[in-house]
Amino acid sequence: MTKVEKLERDVAALSETELAEFRRWYAEFDAAVWDRRLAADVAAGALDRFADEALAEHRAGRSRPI
Template sequence: MGIVENIERQIQELSANELAEFRLWFAEFDAQLWDRQLESDVRSGKLDTLANDALRAHAAGQTTKL
């Protein structure tokens, strides 16, 4: 049995309260990973083209207020 299958089996054995606690932990864990990846992408310039396109569209009046 692989690691993922083992984790899946263990998650299935959690009580309702343990599952709720795990969900909260995992949501925070996943958000932190996503934040780190986004920060890395920003620092490396991967998002520069998208940002510049958005700024040009805004300057050209092609955006709407939220």
């Protein structure tokens, strides 16, 4: 049995209360993982191209207030 299969089995066996607690924990965990990945991408310059494109579009007058 793989780790994922074991997790699936264990999650399926949770009570409604335990499942709600797990959902809350996992949402926080997943958001923290996402934040770390985004911070790493920003630090590595992986998003610079998108920022440069957006700024060029704005300078060319192809943007509008939101």
